[in-house]
Amino acid sequence: MYRESLRVLFESNSLSVAEAMASADALEGACRAQTVDAVVFEAAGVVEGVPDLVERLRACDASTRLVATYPSELRGVALEGALHVHRSAPGAYFLAA
Numbered sequence: 001m002y003r004e005s006l007r008v009l010f011e012s013n014s015l016s017v018a019e020a021m022a023s024a025d026a027l028e029g030a031c032r033a034q035t036v037d038a039v040v041f042e043a044a045g046v047v048e049g050v051p052d053l054v055e056r057l058r059a060c061d062a063s064t065r066l067v068a069t070y071p072s073e074l075r076g077v078a079l080e081g082a083l084h085v086h087r088s089a090p091g092a093y094f095l096a097a
Contacts (some may be wrong), residue, residue: 043068
């Protein structure tokens with residue numbers, strides 16, 4: 001539901017959404033298969049795997065904008081190489097990132 005809500009937000013603001021997926025491997029595969037301007041992903045799923053995901057996505061294309069979402073209980077968690085947007089932030093925050 002959350003991924004689909006972001007898709008609606010982006011598409012209603014003239015941003016094309018190529019993929020909405022649930023696994024890191026599928027996300028990396030999509031980034032390798034096509035040019036990707038931005039990736040929005042959940043940074044709280046498997047916290048120890050997220051830095052590896054960022055590194056893998058950076059290896060696909062260092063210019064891709066990475067936007068990590070996080071829940072309120074993870075305030076202050078830093079993830080190098082990605083912009084951070086609180087999961088419940090207004091849509092404008094996601095669009096600005």
